[in-house]
Structures are given as structure tokens and as C-alpha cells.
Amino acid sequence: MKKFAVLFIFLLSLSVNAQNVAPTWESINQRGYPQWFSDAKLGIFIHWGLYSVPSFAGKEGYAEWYYRGIMVQDPGRMAFQNRVYGEGFQYSDFANMFKGELWNPDEWAELFRRSGAKYVLLVTKHHDGYCLWNSKLAPEWNSVTSGPHRDIVGELTNSVRAKGLKMGFYYSLAEWTNPKHIWMVDPDDSIADYVDNYMIPQFKELVSEYKPSLIFTDGEWNNSAEQWHARELISWYYNTVGDEAVVNDRWGDGTQHGFRTPEYSAGITQIDRPWAECRGLGRSFALNRNEPIENYLTSDELIRHFVTLVAAGGGMTLNVGPSADGQIPLLQQERLLDLGKWLNINEEAIFGTRPFNKFFEEREISVSRNDSIINFDWVRNSPDLQISCDNFTAEWNAVFVPEKTAVYTFDVEVDDNVTLTIGDNVVIDYNPAKAEAAQSNAAEAKNWMSTQGSVKLKKGVSYPVNVKYEEKNLEALIKLYISSKEIEKSVFKPEKGFDAVYKSMKPYVCYTTKGNDLYAIAIEYPQDNLVLAIDKPSRNAEITMLGCDKILPWRYEDGKVIIDTTPLKYNDLQSTAAWVFKIREFR
Numbered sequence: 357m358k359k360f361a362v363l364f365i366f367l368l369s370l371s372v373n374a375q376n377v378a379p380t381w382e383s384i385n386q387r388g389y390p391q392w393f394s395d396a397k398l399g400i401f402i403h404w405g406l407y408s409v410p411s412f413a414g415k416e417g418y419a420e421w422y423y424r425g426i427m428v429q430d431p432g433r434m435a436f437q438n439r440v441y442g443e444g445f446q447y448s449d450f451a452n453m454f455k456g457e458l459w460n461p462d463e464w465a466e467l468f469r470r471s472g473a474k475y476v477l478l479v480t481k482h483h484d485g486y487c488l489w490n491s492k493l494a495p496e497w498n499s500v501t502s503g504p505h506r507d508i509v510g511e512l513t514n515s516v517r518a519k520g521l522k523m524g525f526y527y528s529l530a531e532w533t534n535p536k537h538i539w540m541v542d543p544d545d546s547i548a549d550y551v552d553n554y555m556i557p558q559f560k561e562l563v564s565e566y567k568p569s570l571i572f573t574d575g576e577w578n579n580s581a582e583q584w585h586a587r588e589l590i591s592w593y594y595n596t597v598g599d600e601a602v603v604n605d606r607w608g609d610g611t612q613h614g615f616r617t618p619e620y621s622a623g624i625t626q627i628d629r630p631w632a633e634c635r636g637l638g639r640s641f642a643l644n645r646n647e648p649i650e651n652y653l654t655s656d657e658l659i660r661h662f663v664t665l666v667a668a669g670g671g672m673t674l675n676v677g678p679s680a681d682g683q684i685p686l687l688q689q690e691r692l693l694d695l696g697k698w699l700n701i702n703e704e705a706i707f708g709t710r711p712f713n714k715f716f717e718e719r720e721i722s723v724s725r726n727d728s729i730i731n732f733d734w735v736r737n738s739p740d741l742q743i744s745c746d747n748f749t750a751e752w753n754a755v756f757v758p759e760k761t762a763v764y765t766f767d768v769e770v771d772d773n774v775t776l777t778i779g780d781n782v783v784i785d786y787n788p789a790k791a792e793a794a795q796s797n798a799a800e801a802k803n804w805m806s807t808q809g810s811v812k813l814k815k816g817v818s819y820p821v822n823v824k825y826e827e828k829n830l831e832a833l834i835k836l837y838i839s840s841k842e843i844e845k846s847v848f849k850p851e852k853g854f855d856a857v858y859k860s861m862k863p864y865v866c867y868t869t870k871g872n873d874l875y876a877i878a879i880e881y882p883q884d885n886l887v888l889a890i891d892k893p894s895r896n897a898e899i900t901m902l903g904c905d906k907i908l909p910w911r912y913e914d915g916k917v918i919i920d921t922t923p924l925k926y927n928d929l930q931s932t933a934a935w936v937f938k939i940r941e942f943r
């Protein structure tokens with residue numbers, strides 16, 4: 357168990373070292389992270405603003421990016437806006453329609469408490485610049501002087517804290533609407549006036565007024581940490597709020613601090629600092645009325661995904677997208693309440709736990725099918741419900757019989773690693789090496805590349821074609837084209853299609869620890885026994901399932917703990933989706 361001891365000591369070293377924090381990465385990192393955040397595991401994200409009025413994007417899009425669609429004259433958004441709101445309608449006109457007439461901050465806070473969340477993260481200002489408090493820097497572009505005419509930040513902060521939860525703020529560093537610097541239009545390096553005379557004073561105004569326990573910045577990716585004055589702002593925030601303050605890692609290129617924020621992922625396994633995946637229940641953060649029900653996690657899927665994140669040393673900041681009237685859609689409420697019911701039974705295996713020296717018991721999942729072509733844009737989904745949305749592989753095999761002898765060019769559009777072999781020739785061997793920084797830019801993460809290779813092929817010869825694709829994270833896209841002097845570029849379509857095999861690893865048991873106890877969380881119910889490939893428990897170990905008092909028989913054979921689950925009957929199963937087996941006095 358030496359690995360566990362080293363890990364525990366390392367995690368303790370991440371806790372806050374109370375001191376006056378200087379504006380240097382060394383001082384900021386020495387200060388560390390507050391224990392409450394590592395213990396919390398679950399927070400609720402809220403995207404609510406002017407974009408909640410149209411509540412529209414493509415079926416896989418981010419509805420909170422509505423204004424960006426207007427900026428670039430996206431055909432889908434423009435057609436929707438002109439049809440629904442009329443020609444000449446301006447985004448600023450939504451301020452008169454964003455009324456929040458049914459909003460009750462106490463009801464929100466109670467729902468979040470019942471979900472089991474330990475903190476709330478409100479979008480105080482998204483990239484459109486509209487503020488949910490009475491900002492002196494945006495006197496005509498906020499929720500107090502327009503829209504609902506209410507201090508949403510202040511009212512919700514009071515309600516959340518009254519329920520015993522921590523309050524955090526999302527704050528977009530950049531804006532699409534500020535004349536001092538229009539993000540994604542003006543040159544990136546012309547941002548100094550905006551930062552010095554707008555962003556920094558507004559950030560300090562927000563923090564000084566409400567003193568949030570958590571700051572989640574965003575919109576940073578086109579500029580450096582130096583341009584955002586990240587060191588100065590983080591240290592100022594820490595010194596202003598105190599020991600419980602924590603920030604995320606989205607402060608521009610060169611940032612060396614902050615809890616990690618993978619977005620719509622299968623989770624990460626880095627434990628050098630705290631992390632929490634941020635995601636919606638569907639594929640958008642803000643409410644997207646155009647989103648199909650299939651995009652939403654079921655309650656069981658939500659619970660299982662959350663468990664895997666916690667086992668890997670992280671947590672989840674789970675988003676809700678209220679409608680413009682202030683109501684959280686009932687489907688979203690149901691998911692939160694179901695998660696809360698599960699946590700009521702199993703919370704000791706989640707909150708305040710630490711990762712074990714192995715995160716999971718996993719098995720490989722393989723799905724075979726025939727694909728007529730390779731022309732896929734899975735966005736943030738996977739090829740099959742059984743396959744992970746990240747970290748999966750695909751291999752396609754086909755036979756190509758050219759109708760003419762010629763030099764054929766194969767083009768591939770891809771977001772990650774791909775090889776194309778035709779006969780004995782490796783035609784394409786490509787690795788775009790997607791940067792980790794893309795984790796904070798998932799809304800524009802279609803960072804696919806195009807590459808090509810050519811090979812001479814003879815008429816009538818049967819050539820085996822092999823394509824291997826390795827998906828890493830975020831968007832998943834691969835398209836294969838063919839062309840020659842006599843053939844226009846088109847999607848490559850072998851006569852009998854491709855024999856496809858998709859593979860990924862899937863956890864079926866997740867581990868967490870607390871004190872001397874080990875928790876094995878089965879996300880597939882073990883019918884007769886649960887087999888754990890772990891060290892032998894202490895002689896005083898005792899095994900139960902949370903929610904049931906029965907002590908379960910177990911034995912240790914061939915390096916595995918074998919738990920007899922046959923004593924458990926249907927009425928003993930208080931949980932759904934995942935079942936927690938507690939090994940008391942494991943160490």
C-alpha cells in the first residue's frame with residue numbers, strides 16, 4: 357500500500373498554505389488549494405442570460421454562443437432569428453425579453469441542495485458581456501438596469517449560502533460586444549486597453565462586492581496569462597477572499613495554476629492538482645430547445661459517469677440551463693433529484709474521499725459493424741452507446757478495385773491520429789497532436805486538420821485498404837476522400853463498404869478511499885460475486901453494501917478479493933445505477 361500512502365501525502369500537500377500571496381506563480385502555487393474543493397466533488401453550473409431567450413443552437417451546439425452565430429452570420433441561427441424575431445432584430449433587443457418572471461432563487465438553492473451538490477457556479481457574465489449584477493462598468497448592459505431588473509448574482513448568492521453551499525462565479529475574461537476590444541474580431545494583441553480599463557476593474561468590482569469562494573474564468577484562449585494579468589488577479593483574489601478561495605486553470609497561455617476543467621470528456625486521470633469536469637446534462641450548457649432527448653444523460657448514465665470521475669480523483673460541475681422565465685426544465689430537475697437520491701444512500705463513498713492506488717476495474721468493449729463510407733462527425737458523442745466518447749479507437753478494412761491505372765490521392769479530414777494503408781503502402785500517417793488547451797475551447801473545438809497522400813494503383817487489382825483512427829478528447833471527426841486526374845474529389849466508397857471495429861475501455865468497478873476504508877462501486881450489478889483485483893484486506897476487514905446491514909462473505913484467492921453477493925435480495929438494493937461495497941478496515 358505504499359502507493360496509497362504516497363498519494364495521500366501528495367494530496368495533503370495541495371491544501372492551502374495560509375499566507376499573503378504574492379503575484380508570482382511560485383507564491384500562488386505554494387499557497388495551494390482549499391480542502392473543501394477537493395472534498396466537494398459535485399457542483400452545479402448555471403448558464404442563464406440573454407441567450408436563454410432564443411434558447412437555440414444546432415442539435416449539438418452551445419446555445420450560449422448564440423451571439424457568436426449572429427456575428428459570423430451562421431445560416432442556421434440567422435434563419436431562425438429572422439423567422440422568429442424578424443428582419444433587423446438585434447441581439448441587444450433580447451434584454452427586453454429576458455424577464456425572469458418566474459425566478460425564485462430560494463427554489464433553485466433548495467433544488468441544488470437536494471441534488472447533493474456542495475457548491476454552485478453561476479455565469480455572472482458570459483462572452484456577450486451582459487452582466488447579472490449592477491456593474492458600474494456596464495451600466496446599461498446588466499440585469500438590474502434592464503431585463504428582470506434584479507441583482508441575480510446577489511440574490512442567488514444569499515440563497516445558496518443560506519443552504520450551506522459554497523458560491524462560485526464564472527466570469528468571461530473576453531467579450532464579443534465591448535467596443536474597447538471585440539473578441540474574435542479585433543487583433544488579439546490589441547487587448548491591453550480593454551484589460552486594463554474594463555476587465556480588471558470589473559473583475560475586482562464583482563469579487564469585492566460578493567466575495568465568491570470560487571472563480572471560473574473563461575474566454576482566455578487567444579491571449580497569454582501575462583496579457584490577462586493572471587498572476588496579479590489570482591493573488592489579489594486569494595488575498596481578498598481568504599483561505600477558502602479557489603480558481604480554475606483558464607487564465608491564458610502560460611498559466612501555471614488552477615483546478616483543471618476538462619469539458620464534455622470521459623474524464624482525466626491527472627491528480628497533480630484538483631479537477632472537475634464541466635458539462636451539461638445535454639450537449640449544451642444554456643438551454644437549447646432544438647436539442648433532441650437522446651442528447652441528455654439518463655439518470656443512471658449521469659450517476660455512473662459521476663462515479664468514474666470521482667474515482668479518478670476528480671469531480672463534476674454539472675450544468676443546468678434555465679429558460680428565460682427562470683424555470684429550470686423539469687427533465688433537468690429530475691436528473692438532479694435522482695442523483696441526490698443516490699447520494700443520500702452512498703455519499704460516504706463520494707464526498708471527502710481520495711483516489712485508490714488504482715482507479716478502476718476495466719474491460720475492453722468492442723463493437724463491430726459495416727460502414728459504407730468513412731464520413732463521420734460525432735461531435736462530442738461516440739460511434740456507439742457502448743463506446744466511450746473519448747479515448748476510443750476505430751479500424752476499418754475494405755477492398756478497393758480501381759477501374760483505371762492511375763495515381764490516386766486520398767484526403768482525410770481528422771481531429772486526431774490516423775493512418776491509411778493501401779496494399780503495402782502507408783499512404784497517410786498523421787498525428788495532429790491536439791493541444792490540451794483545447795479543453796477550454798470546446799465550443800470551437802472543430803480543430804480538424806486535412807492531410808493527403810498519393811499512391812499509384814493498377815486497374816483491376818484488389819487492394820486491401822486499412823484505416824486506423826485514435827480519438828483522444830473533445831470533438832471526434834474523420835472523413836476520407838479520393839480523387840485522381842479523372843475523378844473529382846469525393847467521399848471514398850468501396851463497393852462492399854468497410855468492416856469496422858470500434859474499441860474502448862469501460863470501467864465496471866470504481867474505487868474510492870476514506871481513512872482505512874475502501875469503497876468498490878460496481879456500475880454493473882454483480883449477480884453472484886464481485887471480483888476485485890486488489891491487495892488482500894486486513895484480517896479485521898468487513899464487507900457490506902451501503903444501504904444494507906448484511907455482512908457479506910468474502911475470500912482472497914489468486915490476488916483477488918471475491919465477495920459473495922448471493923445473500924443480497926431485491927429488497928436490499930436501495931440504489932440504482934451503481935452499488936457501493938464498503939470494505940471496512942481495508943488497511
